Each structure stands twice: as C-alpha cells, then as structure tokens.
Amino acid sequence: MAYKTTYPFTGEVLKKYDNATDADLEQALETGHQLYQTWRNSPVAERAQDLQKIADLMKDRKEDLAKAMTYDMGKLLTEAQG
Secondary structure, three states: OOEEEEOOOOOOEEEEEOOOOHHHHHHHHHHHHHHHHHHHOOOHHHHHHHHHHHHHHHHHOHHHHHHHHHHHHOOOHHHHHO
C-alpha cells in the first residue's frame, strides 16, 4: 500500500507516495550516514552557522510551513504559525 497524505479536517487525500524499495532505503541510509559523518566532524562554529541559516529559512517561509502543518496534522493555522 502506498503512503498518502490525508487532510484530517475533510478526509481528502492530498497526495500519494509510492513505497520505497529495499534499494531506495539502503541508499537513503547510506547517504544519511555519510552526511552525518561529514557534519559531526565539522567545526561547531560552522554547524552553528548552518543551523542559523535553516532557522532563517524557516522564518522566511513561516506561512508555507504553517499551511503544510494545517493540511498534514489538522492544526489550526494560527496555532501552526506559532
């Protein structure tokens, strides 16, 4: 069975996703592990800068992220914006 995103408020299926194959999963795990090894060995100051960039992007896209939370989890938009 494929995965799907269902809007909890209406029950509408918003998107369907195919199941990952074993090869897809192995590739994702390997990629994640390699990125973790690179990340953990980088200087803390560099990691802090990366995290700040991510935080800034999240603030810039606050409305889009809040709408996604509303559709994915059924949160009220005002709660998601918080």
